[in-house]
Amino acid sequence: MANSTTDKAKIVPSETVTLMSVLAPAIGWLVPGAGHLIQKRWIRGLLLFVSIVTLFLLGLAMQGRIYKANGGDILEMLGFIGDVGAGGLYILTLANDWGQGAIAFATADFGTKFMIVAGLLNFIAVADAYHIAIGKKR
């Protein structure tokens, strides 16, 4: 009789690393939704692209602030982690010196949060692209 301990101890076979399982998350991080598009999930990819890019651009247009790599305050570091999730958008913003708005009014703070959330949503989209690539999701 098998008990629950031996059942849990079963070894799960390791997932094979394919080119797509590396490429899809990487491309998906750089361009939101692209990880789905290269796997021919056209509508999903397009919806993800529109949602994440629009949220990020709205954040910029609302004079939100972009966080840079830092080793200071914990909230600043978390803000950076969120922002960096937007990948190419984050790089583009830094390169053009955008997102330097001083948070002097409430909507600018909303803008800052919009950009962080766009990055975090892109992390979820990247994970989803990876799951599709390894066959865990259709």
Add this chain to the structure above:
Amino acid sequence: MTITLNHFSAALVFSLFASVVFGITHRDTTREMVRYGLYCFAMFLGGVLVAGWAMWILRR
């Protein structure tokens, strides 16, 4: 270009896009994605309205 959104329209925009991403990434079939996306959208907006009224009551 500067855009100024009020609190409710900011919440509406946020809810819409976050729900789209949640729906796509958290479910497997198209039907489930749409249902979950709508559920998230309703929860986001419902949460905003409930929190707003709760704060209005507390302020009195």
